[in-house]
Amino acid sequence: MKTVFYDFKRSFLRFSVILFIVIFAAIGIAVSYETYATNVSPNPYYFHDLNVIGVSIQKYNETEVIGYVFNNHGNPINNAQIIANGSSYRTNASGYFELNLPQFYFEPIAVSYNNQKIEFIPLPVFENGSKYLSAEGVVEGFSYGTQNNVQNITLKYAFVVINNNGKGTLILAIDNPNNQGVYVNFANYSSSFAIPNTSFKYVGNVTGYINFYHLQTPSSIEFLSVQVKSLGPYTTEYYPDGSAITSLVSGIIGVIGGFTFIFAAIMLYLAYILFSKPRDTGALKFILARPIIRRELYINRYLGGVLTAILSSFLLTFLSYATLSILVSSSGILLPLDFPLILFVSTSAALIGFFSLVYMLPSFIKSGGEMLGISIFLFLLFQIGPTVIAGIIAFTTGHINEIIQIIYGSYYFSPLGAESFGIYYLELEYGTMPAVSSVHLPLVILSSIIWIAIPFIIGLIKFNKINI
Amino acid sequence: MQPNSIAMIEVSNISKKFGNLIALQDVSFTVNNGELVGYVGLNGAGKTTTIEIIAGVSYPNSGEVIIDGHSIIKEKKEASKNVSWVPELPIFEQDATVLDYFIYLAGYYGIGKEEAKKKAEELFSLVGLQGREKDKLKNYSQGMKKRFALAVSLISDPNNFIFDEVLNGLDPQGIMFFRDLAVKLKKENKAILFSSHILTEVENIADKVIFIHKGKIIRQMSIEEIKNYIRTNIFRVVLGRIDGNVIKIAEKYGNPKLQGNIIFIENFNGDIPGLSSDLLNYNIIEMAKVEGNLEEVFFKLIGEQK
Numbered sequence: 001m002k003t004v005f006y007d008f009k010r011s012f013l014r015f016s017v018i019l020f021i022v023i024f025a026a027i028g029i030a031v032s033y034e035t036y037a038t039n040v041s042p043n044p045y046y047f048h049d050l051n052v053i054g055v056s057i058q059k060y061n062e063t064e065v066i067g068y069v070f071n072n073h074g075n076p077i078n079n080a081q082i083i084a085n086g087s088s089y090r091t092n093a094s095g096y097f098e099l100n101l102p103q104f105y106f107e108p109i110a111v112s113y114n115n116q117k118i119e120f121i122p123l124p125v126f127e128n129g130s131k132y133l134s135a136e137g138v139v140e141g142f143s144y145g146t147q148n149n150v151q152n153i154t155l156k157y158a159f160v161v162i163n164n165n166g167k168g169t170l171i172l173a174i175d176n177p178n179n180q181g182v183y184v185n186f187a188n189y190s191s192s193f194a195i196p197n198t199s200f201k202y203v204g205n206v207t208g209y210i211n212f213y214h215l216q217t218p219s220s221i222e223f224l225s226v227q228v229k230s231l232g233p234y235t236t237e238y239y240p241d242g243s244a245i246t247s248l249v250s251g252i253i254g255v256i257g258g259f260t261f262i263f264a265a266i267m268l269y270l271a272y273i274l275f276s277k278p279r280d281t282g283a284l285k286f287i288l289a290r291p292i293i294r295r296e297l298y299i300n301r302y303l304g305g306v307l308t309a310i311l312s313s314f315l316l317t318f319l320s321y322a323t324l325s326i327l328v329s330s331s332g333i334l335l336p337l338d339f340p341l342i343l344f345v346s347t348s349a350a351l352i353g354f355f356s357l358v359y360m361l362p363s364f365i366k367s368g369g370e371m372l373g374i375s376i377f378l379f380l381l382f383q384i385g386p387t388v389i390a391g392i393i394a395f396t397t398g399h400i401n402e403i404i405q406i407i408y409g410s411y412y413f414s415p416l417g418a419e420s421f422g423i424y425y426l427e428l429e430y431g432t433m434p435a436v437s438s439v440h441l442p443l444v445i446l447s448s449i450i451w452i453a454i455p456f457i458i459g460l461i462k463f464n465k466i467n468i
Numbered sequence: 469m470q471p472n473s474i475a476m477i478e479v480s481n482i483s484k485k486f487g488n489l490i491a492l493q494d495v496s497f498t499v500n501n502g503e504l505v506g507y508v509g510l511n512g513a514g515k516t517t518t519i520e521i522i523a524g525v526s527y528p529n530s531g532e533v534i535i536d537g538h539s540i541i542k543e544k545k546e547a548s549k550n551v552s553w554v555p556e557l558p559i560f561e562q563d564a565t566v567l568d569y570f571i572y573l574a575g576y577y578g579i580g581k582e583e584a585k586k587k588a589e590e591l592f593s594l595v596g597l598q599g600r601e602k603d604k605l606k607n608y609s610q611g612m613k614k615r616f617a618l619a620v621s622l623i624s625d626p627n628n629f630i631f632d633e634v635l636n637g638l639d640p641q642g643i644m645f646f647r648d649l650a651v652k653l654k655k656e657n658k659a660i661l662f663s664s665h666i667l668t669e670v671e672n673i674a675d676k677v678i679f680i681h682k683g684k685i686i687r688q689m690s691i692e693e694i695k696n697y698i699r700t701n702i703f704r705v706v707l708g709r710i711d712g713n714v715i716k717i718a719e720k721y722g723n724p725k726l727q728g729n730i731i732f733i734e735n736f737n738g739d740i741p742g743l744s745s746d747l748l749n750y751n752i753i754e755m756a757k758v759e760g761n762l763e764e765v766f767f768k769l770i771g772e773q774k
Contacts, residue, residue: 006572282559285525286617290576291548291624467486467526 007274007304012311014273020266021312024259028252028320035251036327039244047244047328048116050077051129053158053173055209056122058103065099065122068210069111072132072242074162074169080113084122096210124175125158131244134168134217135161135224139234155180159226161217163240168217170203173210174228180206181229184215186222186238200227220429239430241336246430248328249339252320253423256343259316260350260419261383267309267355268375272368274301275359280368284468298463302359302456309351317344339426346422353415353451354382360459363466386410386417412443415451476501476628476659477522477551482531484517484683491517492528492683499659501627504650506670507663508766509680515663516556518680519632522661523553535628549577552621556633558613562606566597566616569605570623577624584623591619596645611642618649628659635666647673667762677762679769687769698765702758703736705743708751717746732758 012018040047054067069080069091076095081088084099085107091097099109101122108119111128120126129136138158157174172182183200203213206228217240224238239246275298278284287297321340328335358375365371390406393399399406408424411417421444477499484492492514499505509515520526522533524540524547533540538547560569567588574584592598595615600608608616614634621629631650635643643666650660651673664670670677677694679687689697703722707714707729714731718724721743722733733743736757744752 006575278561281562282555282557283561285520285523286555286559287573287576288525289523289548289553290573291545292576293544 004300004303007300008307009304012304012308014270016269017266017308017312020259020262021315024255024262024316025319027258028255028316029323031251031255032320032323032327035248035324039247040328045116045118045128046131048118048130049132050080050111050113050116050118051127051133051160052111052118052120053127053129053160053171053210054120054122055125055158055173055175057124057175057209061103063099063101063103063105063122065097065101065109066209067097067099067111067120067126068171068173069095069097069113070171072130072162073164074171077113080111082109082111084109125156125173127158127160127173129160130242131247132242133160134163134240134242135159135236135238137226137234137236139226139228139231155228155231157228161215161224161238163217166217166219168215170213170215170226171210172206172213172226172228174206175209177206177208177211182206182211182213183227183229183233184213185225185227185233186218187225188222200225200233241430244328245336245339248324248335249426249430252317252324252339253343253426255320256317256347257419257423259313260347260416263309263312263351264354264383264416265379266312267305267351268358268372268379270305270308271355271358271361271375272372274305276362276365276368276371279362279468280366280371282468288468294464295460298460302356305355305359306352309355310348313344313347313351317347336430339430342422342425342429346418346425349418349448349452350416350422353418353448354379356452356455356459357415360455360462363459363462382414382416386414408439412447415455418444418448418451476536477630477661478534479518479522480532480534482518482521482528482533484514484521484526484528490683492521495531495680495683495685497678497685497688499628499661501659502654502657503675504654504660504662504673506674506677507661507680508665508667508670508677508762509663510770511665513680514683515680516632517683519553519630519661519663522630523551524548525553549624550626551628551630552624552626553630554614554617554621554632554634556636558605558608558610558617560605560613560616562604564605565601566603566605566608567601570601570616570620573620574623579623587623588619591622594622595619610637611639614638614642614646618646626658628661629653630661630663632663633665634662635664635669643669667766671762679766681770689765694762694765697768698759698761701734701736703733703740703743704754704756704758705731705733705747705752706754707731707747708753710750714747714750718743720746 049071050069051072052067052069054065057064069077071077078091078093078095080091082091082097082099085101085105089097089099106121108121110117110119118128120128125138127136127138136159140154140156155174155176157172159170159172162169170184182203182205184203185200203215204211219240221240222238223235225233225235227233284297288294317340321335325335357378361371361374365374386407390403390410394403394406408420411420421439424439479495479497482492482495495514495518507515507518517526521528522540524544527541535547536550538550540547570588571581571584574587579587588601592601595618597612597615597619600612605613605616631646634646638646647669650662653660662670662674674691676688676690678685710726710729715724715726718731718733721739722736724731724733744755
């Protein structure tokens with residue numbers, strides 16, 4: 001057996017490690033289910049793979065309803081069933097349906113497909129989309145046109161935006177198509193609502209009741225403004241993966257945060273078991289009498305701890321991800337993979353960084369008890385220290401309003417900071433407005449690398465020289 | 469060095485400091501193939517420090533150790549394959565399962581799991597640990613832990629062995645086991661360095677004894693040299709009755725000293741019949757020549773050092 005795998009086995013297959021992984025995995029699954037129960041069960045149609053958009057036109061003695069039924073990727077759904085006024089209709093191969101209903105018919109109309117069902121009321125413009133759509137809106141306003149000397153014409157439109165990895169589609173249903181120009185603008189989430197007209201991009205003209213436009217869609221949360229000339233712009237939030245993801249990921253972020261907090265203590269314990277205690281008791285000497293050099297022994301045992309951190313983080317993040325994905329699988333959309341990836345990478349980096357630091361200590365301190373004491377101090381320092389220190393700095397310098405920014409700044413100086421930055425990036429991508437205006441990715445990466453590499457190298461150099 | 473013998477463990481001028489404390493100073497000796505060398509000294513003399521340097525777990529400040537032609541400092545891996553160390557204390561990771569830990573350590577010799585299991589079966593049987601392979605090391609007795617360390621030392625079937633105070637804490641059966649094994653290894657032409665403070669044991673099995681005191685080698689002697697060194701000319705007579713004349717009678721045969729009812733006659737002239745005849749009325753209980761032992765040699769050498 002390769003000795004490094006034995007060291008890994010001995011660190012991973014440890015009661016405390018397994019216990020905490022099982023506990024957190026159970027919590028991860030439970031929270032995933034809770035998230036599902038809270039967000040999905042009460043409003044299942046939010047998470048369906050079924051959407052509708054269209055217009056109702058009041059004619060002399062009837063209401064003509066024209067609609068388009070599509071899935072969460074924006075593709076048409078053929079043969080979806082529409083039930084209105086006691087009759088059943090079907091969408092055509094292009095996802096369209098057309099209904100002729102009595103005049104002023106405003107009863108709910110059901111759209112069913114693949115055991116999923118949504119409803120809409122045939123208002124002049126309507127849309128009912130899932131929370132996986134990137135943006136949606138219904139607008140009613142006055143057009144101040146001067147064409148044909150007609151002014152103050154009412155104009156209603158509904159729209160949805162679908163993002164397929166940057167290649168977006170804007171579907172626009174309008175009750176009064178008249179070759180109007182359609183413009184869109186994406187603006188940074190933290191910038192002002194005041195958006196200059198010059199930044200709007202023209203995407204095409206209105207040519208019918210239901211129109212499709214290609215867009216370049218961003219990959220982060222932004223403000224989206226849609227403007228149909230000559231109405232003013234309508235601004236809403238744009239979520240690249242839909243707002244559903246936000247609600248689904250937030251619960252799991254909390255679980256992983258708790259895991260990192262507790263598991264840092266486990267890493268501390270592993271550094272003690274793998275290196276400090278054997279040094280204290282002389283067991284390292286017994287191993288060093290084998291055909292192995294000190295550097296190999298140091299690296300072997302280090303890798304044992306590192307692999308445990310990586311595997312534990314992986315199991316937890318991807319187990320939670322898989323559970324939630326299975327629960328919401330009916331929506332036809334996979335939860336974005338970068339969600340567990342960011343959590344996994346940031347959690348692993350934090351745990352490995354802290355492990356490197358405490359693993360370095362036995363090279364300097366022979367006593368296992370002393371090493372444990374200092375490690376526990378470092379654990380507390382880096383777990384609660386940044387908040388306390390940032391609070392003191394903010395208070396003494398009078399920058400109370402910037403306390404969050406200062407806390408995030410202090411994370412660069414903590415081996416456990418990577419986890420907070422991971423959550424920051426998830427919030428930026430899927431969550432609400434981030435608490436801080438800027439986090440510098442190169443600095444985050446540099447900080448993580450330094451926290452992992454420097455203590456490791458210092459410990460290794462020292463270990464090569466000491467009297468064990 | 470004996471004719472036709474090859475130095476398998478060659479210690480050359482090693483010195484070691486711990487802070488200001490000089491633990492070893494210019495220590496040099498060799499242990500040849502088929503030779504069992506006793507390494508004798510008081511506690512703190514530097515025996516374990518020397519042994520840990522030979523085993524490759526500690527660095528000397530200067531000097532060199534060559535094992536089968538390989539430097540333990542510069543060619544550690546190659547040298548370590550050829551030397552096994554049984555330490556004085558059971559310095560293992562005690563929470564490990566015995567077989568598991570054995571397989572782990574065998575891994576360092578490039579031995580795979582299945583082969584290691586076979587070796588474990590064979591060696592555990594040899595050292596008397598069969599049936600206890602699944603125990604945790606912490607549940608082993610002191611003697612069993614030593615036997616485990618011995619089994620580990622035999623993994624690679626090396627040519628050289630270092631036994632550091634292995635007899636400490638062992639019952640008579642354990643002492644006999646280790647002693648017999650050391651002799652057996654010697655017969656198999658292995659080189660064995662055997663440190664012990666039980667000097668009678670060293671005396672019984674060693675070909676050569678190295679005396680270390682305060683970090684310095686004070687003498688290296690073959691067993692023959694030791695025997696000559698300890699040969700005395702003192703005669704001892706245990707009497708049943710003592711009076712004022714007994715010393716006067718004994719003075720005819722040498723320089724007597726009376727301790728209780730025992731007379732020690734230094735420079736004894738060898739006339740045992742005359743002496744026994746003269747002391748007939750004093751009820752002789754026992755009379756014999758006094759033999760020296762390794763312990764006396766050791767303390768005599770220390771005395772010379774002072």
